[in-house]
Amino acid sequence: MSIKVVIKRNTYFDSVSLMSLSTKANQIEGVEQAIIGMGTEMNKGVIRNVGLMTPEVEEATAGDLMIIVKTANADQTESAYLAVEELLTNKNTAQAKSDIKYATIDSAAQGIPDANFAVISVNGAFAVREARKALENDLHVMLFSDNVSVEDEVELKTFAHEKGLLMMGPDCGTAIIGNTGLCFANAVRKGNIGIVAASGTGSQEVSVRVHDFGGGITQLIGTGGRDLSKEVGGIMMLDGIKALDADEATKVIVLVSKPPEASVEKKVLAQIKECSKPVVVYFIGGNEEAVVAAGGQFAKTSKEAALKAVLLAGIDEAGINKRALNLPLIEEVRAKLSPEQKYIRGLFCGGTLCDESMYIAMEKLDNVYSNIQKNPDFLLKDINVSQEHTFIDFGDDDFTNGKPHPMIDPSSRIERFLQEAKDPSVGVIVMDFVLGFGSHEDPVGVMLPAMIEAKQLAEKEGRHLEIIGYVLGTDLDTPRLEDQVKKLIDAGVTHASSSTNAGLLAREIVLKGENHE
């Protein structure tokens, strides 16, 4: 045992600081007991009780600081004392935490009078409550969360409609409001085209194509995937169309969705009829006649929707690079494939991108299976096993249950890709890579080793493995579109310039000896 006693004459520390210092001093390595205190009778009493009294301590007065350090070994005493000294001189360098923090929407809305919007992405079990609080506070809402009941969705949207607020979602992944991309969105030019969309990646694709064709976006309003169901009745889409109609900056409106339920479609078409601005309608696999009859502009593909919109918006057609399909390339690839390499395997992160490629395939091919097929006969029996032509949406609940979206965490798609690449009946694997806010920082890079490995394996086995990659993004996005595309091309992947072209390329390559576009 070794003790060091130091009395600092005429040195004052307040009692609370001393308590805190003593507590810290007792945690110093090697210290058996440390007492730091002013030389009051009470403190001297404590020292006496623990048997550490010395003549110097006895002499200390209430104006003197006493430091007593006891260590097990003599060689530790000096270093322990120095550590105590350091505590005494150590000025607080903690970072100022002056930022005001809020725990609830109520308090945040109260504390930030300029707040006008809430983005909510908490677990669905809690999301409704938060969304309601936001609406009660006159905040527009983007509800990213899924697993919200239809009843709750109707209640929230009705409440928002009555208050004249946006209620985007549940399950709304994409919006651009006042040129700010929210959740999954791309950096696009400001312009005069407004989008209302029930499908996230579909609207991302249209906005990116508009940008590529030289156009720009005013607002991109997401509605959530269920908005055009019978139960919800298109509340958000109808309000969105009205708002864009009233918006001075918007000249053209684009609607993106899967085909609405019949009664809702009627309402939407009636709204289009009433609308003072041209409306381009891209209902994937939808009915052209009804749209045209309502005075809308029908688009069969996302690319067509964007092209029609920019032309209506006043962009000169002569200056647009329409990114025509590379027909010689199709012939070239066809020649490389053996007769048994017949099938397309589409592995998608974006639901609408999957849908679009699938619908394009279904126009000319039979036996197109998917985990998101409407026709139950063509739903995959086992989502982990492909059948003939198979299109998989990895963003569907089947795959995301308890896991992050594949746009953030691509691991399950990588595994599946390697599995498909080994299948000798596969002619083409088509994949999307989504850039932009919210997405993975290097979606192509993360897939690259698997693609190279698969290509090498196929080469060893004497077959050609055709991979088509589409990168959804703009030249303003991070990571850079150009770099991502280059990585694909360098790895021997065929680059498609749009979601539409990706679907067409895949289909045409496997359509051997038949007519092609």
Added chain:
Amino acid sequence: MSKINELFTSKVNVINVGIELFKDDILAQNATATHLEWSPPGGGKPEIIAALNKIDKAELAEKIEAANRLAVEKIVNSQPVLIGFDQAINVVPGMTKKTILHAGPPITWENMNGPMQGAVMGALVFEGLAKDLEEAAKVAASGEITFSPCHEHNAVGSMAGVTSASMFVHIVENKTYGNRAFTNLSEQMAKVLRMGANDDSVIDRLVWMRDVLGPILRDAMKLNKDGIDLRLMLAQALHMGDECHNRNNAGTSLFIQALTPYILETDYPVEQKRAVFDFVASSEYFSGPTWMACCKCALDAGHGIEHSTVVTTMARNGVEFGVRISGMAGNTWFTGPAQQVIGPMFAGYKPEDSGLDIGDSAITETYGIGGFAMATAPAIVALVGGTVDEAIGYSRQMKEITTTENQNITIPLLNFMGIATGIDIRKVIQTGILPIINTAIAHKEAGIGMIGAGITHPPMEAFEKALITISEKWA
């Protein structure tokens, strides 16, 4: 223009709830976003969320809002004034010679912890109900003694809170609403009854307080016809660096300054007056109980308003932490286990020496001072982790769980923000933020006394029980 079209022409200013990455992306686009420190309401427990949703229904929610507004209005408008001192038997409602009041929610003799039992035994000897401590233990267990919470007698008690018939108490009257509150006198800092000590030195001091200090204070205040406006003095003390729970340096100076002229005018011998001043000077804690009675007086005025979810009492008996809410009139206690107090300790003591949270002093936090007003007391920030920023953070954070700010009592450092007032159990449960309490750490064994100070929180369980009860009763 519709609200949606207004949004189109303005910049988004987003409140982000959930995935933080979304906030970062918004900020990267030069728009404004604030990320909420969100946690699932009720800790994500389905039965708690169901209860929250039940009382959130518009009609009931409106009733609750209105009731809470009224409750905090009464708390804020209360003007507690010290009008005198007297022996408990003469003034405290329901006091009898064989009644012992204690801190916290109800508890039986057998279940009391060491310090509280120690204090009870000391009080029985002091009152002459037992000749020594041994007999006192028997008397206490005999069933002859009525044990009752201070809070059920318009009173509060520091630490063990043990208050017996002949002890002198503060008499605080609410000039706005007429109700009165009581609390005994500080024994200052040494071996004291409130910490469970009960040897001769403790009893001797209690006798002196009964025979000298008490009568002098009583007679002094008889000469002060206006009384002492405690709310005004409390507000001053906060501006002088107290939070009036663990730091009372300014408050005690102000208080004795107000009492001194009247003490001087009394007819007691100079040496007795001198002894009173020496006693007051021996510890800054002297006014600690005074502020407790002040807070109690205001909070009692806000108690018993139907449908109010405002907390009017937080108190601990060393075993359980009890909460009362305004909407449950009378003495409905919602309890959970008393917690450990975490903080720096006097030299020579370790965390395992500390007893569990005890005392009625959390009435100060219930009112909005103490831990809630840490930002006024930078000198003692060591208690709450060590930095002034942390102290400020606590004072701000408490606004998340309260109903209003009390503009009568302000925090200069926060641009004279009023203290956070009217803890709402709904907000506590929704945010998962528990009230912060600044308090002393008593040794777990009777008689040793205070060994440190720090912070603690009520158990969430007490708030959950209250929520479940009202959701069943009111919805």
